[in-house]
Amino acid sequence: MTNNNTNSNATNNGINRRQFLQSSLTMATVTGLGMSACTTTAFNRPLKNAQNTASNMNADKVKDNAHYPVIIIGTGYGSAVTALRLAEAGIPCLMLEMGLDWQLAKQQTGLKFSSMAWAEKQSTWLRTTTIAPFANYRKFKKFTGALDRIDFQHINVYAGRGVGGGSLVNGGMSVTPRKDYFAEIFPTLDTDLFYAKYFPLANAQLGVHSIPDDFYQSSKYYQFSRIGESEGVKAGYIPVKVPNVYDYDYMQAEQAGTVPKSALKDEVIYGNNYGKKDLTKTYLKQALATGKVTIVSLYKVEQLIENNGNIGNEEENYTDDTLYSLKVKQINTQGETIAIKTLHTDKLFLGAGSLGTTELLLKSHAKGTLTRLDSQVGKHWGNNGNVMATRSGIKSSLGRKQSSIPAVGLSKWTDDKQAIFVEVAPFPIGIDLRMALYLAINRVEKTGTIGYDTKDDKLTLDWDDRHNQQMVKNTERFLDEMNNANGGHDGSIFSHIDAQGKKHQGVNPKICYHPLGGCVLGKATDKFGRLNNYQGIYITDGSLIPASIGVNPYVTITALAEYCVENVLAEDFVG
Ligand code: FDA
Secondary structure, three states, X not given: OOOOOOOOOHHHHOOOHHHHHHHHHHHHHHHOOHHHHOOOOOOOOOHHHHHHHHHXXXXXXXXXXXXXXXXXXXXXXXXXXXXXXXXXXXXXXXXXXXXXXXXXXXXXXXXXXXXXXXXXXXXXXXXXXXXXXXXXXXXXXXXEOOEEEEEOOOOEEEEEOOOOHXXXXXXXXXXXXXXXXXXXXXOOOOHXXXXXXXXXXXXXXXXXXXXXXXXXXXXXXXXXXXXXXXHHHHOXXXXXEOXXXXXXXXXXXXXXXXXXXXXXXXXXXXXXXXXXXXXXXXXXXXXXXXXXXXXEOXXXXXXXXXXXXXXXXXXOOEEEOOOEEEEEEEEOOOOOEEEEEEEEEEEEEEOOHHHHHHXXXXXXXXXXXXXXXXXXXXXXXXXXXXXXXXXXXOOOOOOOXXXXXXXXXXXXXXXXXXXXXXXEEOOOOOOOOOOEEEEEEEOOOOOEEEEEEOOOOEEEEEOOHHHHHHHHHHHHHHHHHXXXXXXXXXXXXXXXXXXXXXXXXXXXXXXXXXXXXXXXXXXXXXXXXXXXXXXXXXXXXXXXXOOOOOOOOHHHHHHHHHXXXXXXXXXXXXX
């Protein structure tokens, strides 16, 4: 039977299914040492050659038309859990990541994550300026940097790019949701089991811990938090210490001046060079240590293809019942295409993040290569109620020096009508502007829908001011209460003009750090994340959560992935 999905012969350019099965263990063991164990002649090569070194290494790893028993798309939270648990069960996996392998790039070229104040090209995904929520004045050449932003008319959605996904760029805030809210969002899950098993497991694996109280109370770097906390209490909010994955021993050494600074030197949304336990130091490190996992970076999956049993190789006279093929684009660090490859698999785990996973499914459906897609895919999307807010004219000094890692939140989540949880965020620019920054998390009263526009070949999102309305109102009430109790006024770096033309000073609902939904557990999938209508396609990431979880989401994403993978491993990988 002729292979109708690729135009290259497996025996010329790669390995076929049988060869792969024979050699998979050996290959996975060799390549599974991954980026950190690869020694290379390119070590210490200057930064300008980075695009050649990283991509050339990967070019040899993945052959066009090769078959892999398990392919995992993305290397964020859902994917990292999947890789570890499958590898522990002895199953080799190939992970495809569109962003850079930062550890490899550091080894080969000395490339480091960029600071916030002096952002360089590695800060930003394929753009010529930064895309932070404000102060985007730096210009540079296009590069496959760490922070990406997907822009829609009424909302801009941020995402981390690179091996480790969002864990590279996020603030490390590791919050287990309120049990009652988790039960409300996931009424069919066994809540007690999650709080007895999967949340503790996720927290332990991620290395979540609390800031030592004496350090928090005494450090000048947390003055902004202490002031925020006491202002919040005066305004009637309950202060909540927010656990983190940043190593506070390391942070105290930073303060003492005995180690290179990261959190105390304004590193965070473009990556932390030290201190933060991102996924490359936890789940992914453990997964690679099994020797079963291969990660390839700068590989973007473009399209998924259902095969209906018609893959094969005429010359070798065999037919192959491979379930899925993937069209994959290999890029260099300027985003240019190096090669287009087709890979085959029977088990496909999607962990490309809420927008990434949903886009792949909807795009493939729109192009006619995933014909049976459930109409639930794309639905129940939300921004976790994210609204950024700011106040100016704070009466007390917030400190010239501020840690980039937040430590405290202010809660009124039990307020039936206007539930809100607000993080006290730093503004680490080295001067005290008496300006406070907040990230509010609200309920999502009206969810959005993701679609795919075949004419313009791009993702669409039904999300506008009707979706924002209540969360903007809640956040304005928060600012009013803080100003009334403590003095100060709505800040000028954020403002929002609503559909009626009314200006809302001090808030910006367009900034979304927490995209959730699009492929919701129990709606677009079964109870363990198996995509409806498709045997062997599994969803593991933030798209499983319908729109909101009431706190920063990655602990929940991790716990859900642990639960789903444990169950599909038991049921679908027997023998
Ligand atoms: P995640 O987004 O982590 O990973 C997806 C991966 O897939 C990425 O590496 C991406 O490059 C890759 N990918 C996408 N499409 C692909 C394709 N077609 N082919 C190949 N690879 C593809 N949360 C929290 O709990 N605490 C916090 O402090 C913060 N702070 C924060 C700050 C900032 C600036 C951001 C942007 C986000 C946060 N978050 C956060 C959110 C948190 O980081 C986010 O919820 C999780 O990373 C989502 O995990 P997922 O597993 O869904 O995907």
